[in-house]
Amino acid sequence: MKTLYTLFTSMCLLLAVQANGQTYHEQHAECSVAFKNKESLTPGLVADFNECMVGADAPNFIVTTLDGAEIELAKLKGKVVVLNFWSTTCKPCIEEMPALNELVRFYKDANVIFLSLAPENAETLEKFFVRFPFDYTPAADAEKVKSEIFKLQTIVPYSVIIDKEGKIKKMWFGSFPGREHIFSLYTPLIDECLAKR
Structure with missing residues (x-):
């Protein structure tokens, strides 16, 4: 075996x-x-x-953020894109949000886009964010992006890092609550993508 x-x-x-x-x-x-x-x-x-x-x-997709902006992955070439597939009913997703928020702040001046993709509708997400702020740019009704475009398993959270050329740098499932775990996983990957010409 x-x-x-x-x-x-x-x-x-x-x-x-x-x-x-x-x-x-x-x-x-x-x-x-x-x-x-x-x-x-x-x-x-x-x-x-x-x-x-x-x-x-990475497969192209188009989503609309909660503030009404349209984001198309293909138009983000030249930037590092970090995707987080999650759900409001996923306890591990919620547990890692504070550390992910720190990560977003750490890269606030870098060429990195953090995008969260949830299956719930906009109203549900807006109510959720009152209690649990999430600094990734949120898109609602995004289950098809996960299941049909990326063809990922039903488990969440699922994370994907896409380099500046639009290629998959890393993807994984599972949560990593705590700043130390999040930063030790994400920052080497993001930094390597940013350094690539």
Whole structure:
């Protein structure tokens, strides 16, 4: 079993290297092959899938923020984009928000866009933010972006970092409450993307 897992991991890493220049959906299809006959996805398999997607072109999408602005991912090339797929009913999502807010403030003068994508409608989000402020730019009714465009698992939170060329730098699921965990995960990735010409 360990040999199969090692083989699968090696295959994912190889595909990740080959991902450059591939569309997100082409890469998604290749990275998903190993999951087709699985009855359930373990956290390890999902993590391997996420690694396999590194280097793929991020899929384009358009969302409307709570203040009415339209954001299209393709028009953000040249900026680092940090996506957070979450839900108001997700306790781990809420727990990591204070540290994520600190991250947003840390990069306030940098070429970084922080975008939160929730399945709930605008009214629900506005009420939620009264109690739990979230400094990412929020977009409501974004479930299709997660499930149909990015084709991600139903679990939240799910985070994606996209480099200035529009390629997946890193993606993962799960929360990391606490400033130390958030900063040790995010800042090396964001800084590397910012440094890339």
